[in-house]
Amino acid sequence: MANVDIRIRAVDTLLTPDQINERLPVDDATAHFIAQSRQTIEAIIKGRDRRLLAIVGPCSLHDPRAALEYAGRLKALGEQIGDVMYPVMRTYFEKPRTVGGWKGLILDPRMDGSYDIEEGIIIARTLLLDIVKLGLPVGCEVLDPIIPQYIDQIISWASIGARTIESQIHRNLASGLSVPVGFKNSTSGDLHNAINAIKSARASASFIGMDYSGASAIFRTTGNECGHLILRGGDQGPNYYEDDVEGARSMLEAAGLEQAIIVDCSHANSRKKHDRQKRVLRSIIDQVRWGETAIRGFMLESNLNEGCQAIPSDLSLLRYGVSVTDACIGWEETERILLHAAELLRQADSEGALRQPL
Numbered sequence: 001m002a003n004v005d006i007r008i009r010a011v012d013t014l015l016t017p018d019q020i021n022e023r024l025p026v027d028d029a030t031a032h033f034i035a036q037s038r039q040t041i042e043a044i045i046k047g048r049d050r051r052l053l054a055i056v057g058p059c060s061l062h063d064p065r066a067a068l069e070y071a072g073r074l075k076a077l078g079e080q081i082g083d084v085m086y087p088v089m090r091t092y093f094e095k096p097r098t099v100g101g102w103k104g105l106i107l108d109p110r111m112d113g114s115y116d117i118e119e120g121i122i123i124a125r126t127l128l129l130d131i132v133k134l135g136l137p138v139g140c141e142v143l144d145p146i147i148p149q150y151i152d153q154i155i156s157w158a159s160i161g162a163r164t165i166e167s168q169i170h171r172n173l174a175s176g177l178s179v180p181v182g183f184k185n186s187t188s189g190d191l192h193n194a195i196n197a198i199k200s201a202r203a204s205a206s207f208i209g210m211d212y213s214g215a216s217a218i219f220r221t222t223g224n225e226c227g228h229l230i231l232r233g234g235d236q237g238p239n240y241y242e243d244d245v246e247g248a249r250s251m252l253e254a255a256g257l258e259q260a261i262i263v264d265c266s267h268a269n270s271r272k273k274h275d276r277q278k279r280v281l282r283s284i285i286d287q288v289r290w291g292e293t294a295i296r297g298f299m300l301e302s303n304l305n306e307g308c309q310a311i312p313s314d315l316s317l318l319r320y321g322v323s324v325t326d327a328c329i330g331w332e333e334t335e336r337i338l339l340h341a342a343e344l345l346r347q348a349d350s351e352g353a354l355r356q357p358l
Contacts, residue, residue: 014118016214017149024125026153030132037137037156038179040086042226045180045260045296049086052288052345053262053297055139055157056334057090059308059326062105064127066321067091070304070331071131077335078136081342084349088157089136090299093124094143095325096163102311102324106147111311111324121150128154142181145173146210155179162187162232162267165197173209174201176221182230182262189234189268191248195255198227202257228260228296233268240269240280242287249294259294266301266326274301274327278337285341289348300338306330 015023026034043049056074061067071089078087094104102108109120131138132154139157142148143164158177162184164170174181174197181201183194201224211217229248231239238244240263252259263269265280277300284298304321311324318324321331329337 015121017210017212018214020121020125020150021153021212024122024129026129030129031153033135034132034137034154034156037088041088041137041157041180044086045226045228046258047260047293047296051083052085052295053157054081054085054087054338055090055262055297055299056087056302056338057300058092058303059090059266059301059323059328060092060095060104061124061127062102062111062324063318063320064123064130066304067127068130070321071134071136073304073331073335075134075136077338081338084342084345085338086297087136088139089131090301091128091131091138091155092141093120094141094147096143096161106144111315121147125151125154142170142173142177145169148173148177149210149212152177152179157182159184159230160197165193168200169207171197171200172205172207172219172221174227175203175205175223176219177224180226180228181224182228184230184232184264185234185239187234187268189236189239191229191231191251194229195251195257198229198252198257199255201227226258228258228262230262230264230299231269232264232266233271235268238269238271238280240265240283242283242292245287245292245294252294260296261294262297262299263295264299266299272326274306274329275333277301277329278333281337281341285344289344300334301326301328302331302334303328304331306333 044053093106106120106124108115109123137156140155141159141161158179159182160170165183183197185191185194204221204223206220209219233239249259263284265277269280270276288295303323308323308327
């Protein structure tokens with residue numbers, strides 16, 4: 001056995017999903033709210049609910065106290081815009097890395113390379129429960145295929161990132177998730193991989209995974225009928241303009257898929273400049289007002305305070321409510337642009353002539 005696991009430094013035990021779920025259960029009232037929010041999001045994606053899905057929140061979460069404060073503010077704002085938008089808090093705990101860097105709260109909760117993953121799972125599940133109990137749905141990016149077993153009971157929406165949409169593992173996983181799943185276009189800007197991923201996730205699949213008891217199991221899925229496309233721009237620039245959306249809609253139609261598009265206001269669509277997100281949102285709202293029915297929602301990277309910061313060796317120097325990954329707009333800007341966008345949508349509805357194809 002001398003040649004077995006020669007590059008494994010250690011193997012640590014991890015609480016099973018069942019054990020974590022028993023420690024941090026979902027009560028009946030919370031489970032009912034989650035089920036309702038999933039149904040609402042599906043109705044928006046399917047075009048039965050005319051509101052826009054507003055997936056809003058920090059690029060990543062690292063401070064539970066700041067995240068919960070943000071959630072309280074978003075919940076209050078949602079009560080003002082809920083007639084035309086359905087807010088879902090972006091609660092991203094895993095960060096894909098091209099080379100290196102902090103991999104997110106679940107994998108490295110202490111932000112020091114200690115990788116206490118069990119602690120990270122407990123913190124993440126606790127935070128998700130706290131947010132949902134405020135009456136605010138949450139959405140996550142699915143990266144590690146095992147992590148959903150610990151938190152999937154709580155989330156109402158999920159995404160597959162631009163770097164993982166070609167992964168058969170993630171396509172299979174999406175086919176079995178109980179929530180609507182958005183697929184981002186490739187970092188190059190190409191849409192074909194995302195559209196193929198949506199089609200793949202619609203089909204039934206069988207794959208090996210870990211069940212709630214921690215045992216290896218074969219999962220056999222029914223397929224996910226609520227996959228949708230996320231436009232996030234690419235290497236050649238943004239792809240949220242009218243021609244881009246029209247082209248994406250035509251490609252979805254040709255593939256026999258629901259013509260459902262969410263526009264990511266950040267990443268390449270904002271040319272990685274956080275303060276340009278409002279331009280993207282303005283274009284989205286204008287397109288919706290003038291009858292673009294394929295746009296079902298948008299994503300905003302937003303935090304309590306504007307900008308981003310490097311992770312210092314002395315964590316006491318971290319600025320409260322400021323992203324440690326991509327730069328975000330601050331809360332005041334978030335509130336301002338969402339209230340304005342909501343008012344524009346109301347005006348369009350009241351005028352009658354708008355929100356109808358020309």
